[in-house]
Every structure is written in C-alpha cells, then in structure tokens.
Amino acid sequence: SDVYKRQGINAEYGVFTTDCGMSSEKHAKDLKAHCELLQRYPTNTNTILEFLSYVRHNNLRRSDLVVKHGDILLKQSSGQVGDEVWAILEQVFIASLDTNNKRIADECFSRLKRQFPNSTRVKRLEGLKLEAEGRYEDAKSIYEQILAEDAWNIPVIKRVVAMLKAAGKTSQAIAKLNEYLKVYMGDTEAWNELADLYLSQQLYKNAEFCYEELILSNPHHPLYHRKYAEVLFSSGGFENYKLARSYFSHTLNICNPQSPHANRALIGLAVTCSALSSKGKQAKDLKDNVAVFDWCKKKLLARYREKAPDKVPLMEKVLAKMLDKTQA
Amino acid sequence: MEVLINNTAYSKVVLHCYKYPSQEVNGLFLGVKAEGEWIQITDAVPLFHGTTLAPMLEMALLVVEEYCESKALQIVGYYHANEREDNEPSALAKKIAAKIHSNVSIFSLFTIDNHLANPKLKKTCLKSFLKSGDQWKPNSSELQVNSAVFNNLVNLIEENKYLSLNDFDNHFSDPSNDFLNVDLVAS
Numbered sequence: 001s002d003v004y005k006r007q008g009i010n011a012e013y014g015v016f017t018t019d020c021g022m023s024s025e026k027h028a029k030d031l032k033a034h035c036e037l038l039q040r041y042p043t044n045t046n047t048i049l050e051f052l053s054y055v056r057h058n059n060l061r062r063s064d065l066v067v068k069h070g071d072i073l074l075k076q077s078s079g080q081v082g083d084e085v086w087a088i089l090e091q092v093f094i095a096s097l098d099t100n101n102k103r104i105a106d107e108c109f110s111r112l113k114r115q116f117p118n119s120t121r122v123k124r125l126e127g128l129k130l131e132a133e134g135r136y137e138d139a140k141s142i143y144e145q146i147l148a149e150d151a152w153n154i155p156v157i158k159r160v161v162a163m164l165k166a167a168g169k170t171s172q173a174i175a176k177l178n179e180y181l182k183v184y185m186g187d188t189e190a191w192n193e194l195a196d197l198y199l200s201q202q203l204y205k206n207a208e209f210c211y212e213e214l215i216l217s218n219p220h221h222p223l224y225h226r227k228y229a230e231v232l233f234s235s236g237g238f239e240n241y242k243l244a245r246s247y248f249s250h251t252l253n254i255c256n257p258q259s260p261h262a263n264r265a266l267i268g269l270a271v272t273c274s275a276l277s278s279k280g281k282q283a284k285d286l287k288d289n290v291a292v293f294d295w296c297k298k299k300l301l302a303r304y305r306e307k308a309p310d311k312v313p314l315m316e317k318v319l320a321k322m323l324d325k326t327q328a
Numbered sequence: 329m330e331v332l333i334n335n336t337a338y339s340k341v342v343l344h345c346y347k348y349p350s351q352e353v354n355g356l357f358l359g360v361k362a363e364g365e366w367i368q369i370t371d372a373v374p375l376f377h378g379t380t381l382a383p384m385l386e387m388a389l390l391v392v393e394e395y396c397e398s399k400a401l402q403i404v405g406y407y408h409a410n411e412r413e414d415n416e417p418s419a420l421a422k423k424i425a426a427k428i429h430s431n432v433s434i435f436s437l438f439t440i441d442n443h444l445a446n447p448k449l450k451k452t453c454l455k456s457f458l459k460s461g462d463q464w465k466p467n468s469s470e471l472q473v474n475s476a477v478f479n480n481l482v483n484l485i486e487e488n489k490y491l492s493l494n495d496f497d498n499h500f501s502d503p504s505n506d507f508l509n510v511d512l513v514a515s
Binding site: 061064166168196199200202229230231233234236244260263264267268270271272275303304307308311314315317318321322 | 350378379381382383384386387390391394395398411412419420423488500501502503504506
C-alpha cells in the first residue's frame, strides 16, 4: 500500500493536526521508545495496545505504524482488548484512510457500522471515508444531515471546515471557522487552525488577532507569544519589529530554557534586533538593541557549543555579520 | 536552461515530502552554475514544514549562505511542495523565490508535483521555473533523474529513512538536528 498520500484532509485523531509542530517535539522521546518496543515485539498485544493508546490520547499522527500494528492486533482474537476495540477500530480506520489502505479501512468501518448502526459518530466516519474517496459532495450531505439534527456537533463542524480546506476553498473555511469561534470562543485548537489558515493567505493582521486571543486565554504558554512575535516580524515595519522584540523577550522569560521555544525565541530575538538596526534614525531610540543582540549571540553560541559543536564556527560567522549590521 | 540534479539532492527532497505528507515543505538547492547556460544541483537543504515565517527564514538563509561560502557552493534553487494537490507555484513560494533571487541570479524555483513524488512511479517530480521579468516561466528543459536514484529511494522509504531527515524547523528547535543530513542518502 502506498504510504504517501498528500491530501489536504487532515485525517485526524483529534480534529485538526494543528499543533504548531510542537507536540511532536514533546512526544518524540516517548514515541521513539514505543516504536523501539514495537520493532522488537511487533505482534505482542500489550505492546501494541500501549502504543495505540499513547498515540490516540496525544493526538499524534503515525498512521503507518497504527495501520500495521493495529491490523495485527485486530486479527488476534485476544480477550485482552475488551471494549477498547471500538476506539481502536476507529483509530485504525482513520489511519488507514491516511495511508490509503482501502482494504483495512473497509474492514474497520463495516465492523463499526454493524455494532453501532445508528450512531452519529460512525456516520461522521462514513463522511470521512467519502472524503478520502474524493466524493466531497456526498460527504458534505452526510455532514449536513448530522448538523440538521444537531447543529452544534463540534467534530462535524470541524470536519466541514477541514473539507473546505482540503478542497482549496480557504476563504469559505475561514468564514465557517469564524462562525464556530463566535460560539466556542475558548477552543484553542480552532484558533490555532484559523491562524494557520490566515497565514496561508499571508493575512498577517488577522493571524495576529488569533494569536492575541490565544495569548489572552493562555498567557503562560510560551508558544503563542513566540508565534505572535514571528507574525509581527513577518508583517514588517518599525513598530512591529519593536513589538516582536518584546514578545520574543517575554517568551524567553516564561519558557523552559531547555525547550525548543527557547532556541527559536533566541533566534527570533537576534533577527529582530538586527532588523531594527537597519531602520535608520528610529533605531537610535533603542539604545539597548546592540546589548540585547549581544546577549542572544552569547546564549546561542553556548547552545551550539553544547549541542552542535561542529556548527560553532559557522554560527560565529553568521552572528558576527549580523552584529556588524546591528552596530552600523 | 539545463538543470542537472544528483542522487543526494533529489532523494532529500522526496524524503522531506514523505516526512511531512500533509504539510507544505520547502527547501534550498545548493550547487554550481554557469552564467546563462546550466545549473548543477549537488545538495538539498530542507528548510521548513507547515507555515514559513520571516524570522526563521531569514536566519536559515543567513546560515545557508555562510555555509555555501565556506564550501565554494551557491544557492541555485528553491523547492516548494504545496499542501494540497495543486502544483502551481503558490504566492508564498513565488515571494520567497523572488527574495532569494534578489541575492542570487540564475536561480530556479522548483515545484513538486505531488502526484509524481512516489519513486515507484519513476517519474521526476520536480518542475523548474525560471524568472522572466516579474513572472516565473516553466523551464523548457526537463530535469533528468536516472532510475538508480528511484530504486534507491524506494529502499530508503521502506526503511523509514525519512524519519531521520532534519529540516531547519527541526534544527532551530534543537541544534543537534543537523540540517546538512550528511550520510542520510548513501550515494
């Protein structure tokens, strides 16, 4: 079966796979441990159950392994699985859509349909199946049927948005998501997805608004401050650079120095100081600019010495050139 | 203009696509060129997956430029794979390519035909575009990739080698992830 399938359908374990690339970093170590166990004991029921559960609860996306080992598990008639089998069937079904494995998808779906013939949840899966087959109109009518009876069914609304996104109808997806957020304004995942949609259209101001909402509801989370800073920088201009500098700095204040946020915020801060210096007269107002850049440079080089010593000479040159520009 | 690409560079691009199949990916091509005549690509440096934002892009460009200087190489191309199946160079791709082009002349923008990325199809998935005034026009000369490369790629993918590929996103999150990906693709 063809593992590689590029489609806009964010075939999901949760709803979207928007995690700004962070959760996969966080889970990398644990996931690696699970994968190693799976390699050693590919047919062991317990190992597979633990892996599937880990992936399911953390909304990760390793469809290739889920299909391979999920299929093995489902063929075993082990008493160990119990009621978990339905969640696993759903998980393997979605994963098999992701990897374009029609046989396994059909098998899982028929088992679920037989067990829960009138379930809305299974109906939504039917919609997913149609989407995977490219039958967007049919999928749309299934979702509309569900929404006709339950207008605020969250997973289905999100599925409608995902489908619009997959079909390239970005402005409609944005409109629908905005409609959803008017009601469910606390949905972090949805704000993240909306930000991504705006960024794909380079609508920086709108994306900034999303990150502002995220910061307001999660003021302790470094990710949103950092992404906000990145979008401000992308918007460009002296005022935005100044603000970006504050937000990168704040990220460094509140994040764990070992986290990926710290490294990226340091880089963002260095680049921003460098950009500010090229703004001519106005930069004279920022007397700390060079000092801040220098601080970043020291911190970054310390990290490189620790983690990638072979890259230190390269980074020293890059930062030296940026410093010259900052001091000019 | 004739464009030549070696095993290492082509493989890294495909592996980058396989690592992030549901997201946009982009990266740079390094190599040598002859004014107005040809471009020879000898390596690929994967940049980002998902949304590309200015601060990280600027830093990545500075680092790659410095690296090129140290190895007497140049940035000769920029590749970009869209999130969905449409294969036209997106507005963002053109923007980034134009930015790089302002520093480096004789430069090609490559888009990846998502349908052809699977090496089992033995078709080149890269389409090159050259700058013509304000626009990017398709290069009349087609990229040749020999079949040994495709066979090697099929094996690499089966061994899940794409999981070990590092792009600049991975590198900026943790500097020990090497964006040069040395030894990833055995030539």
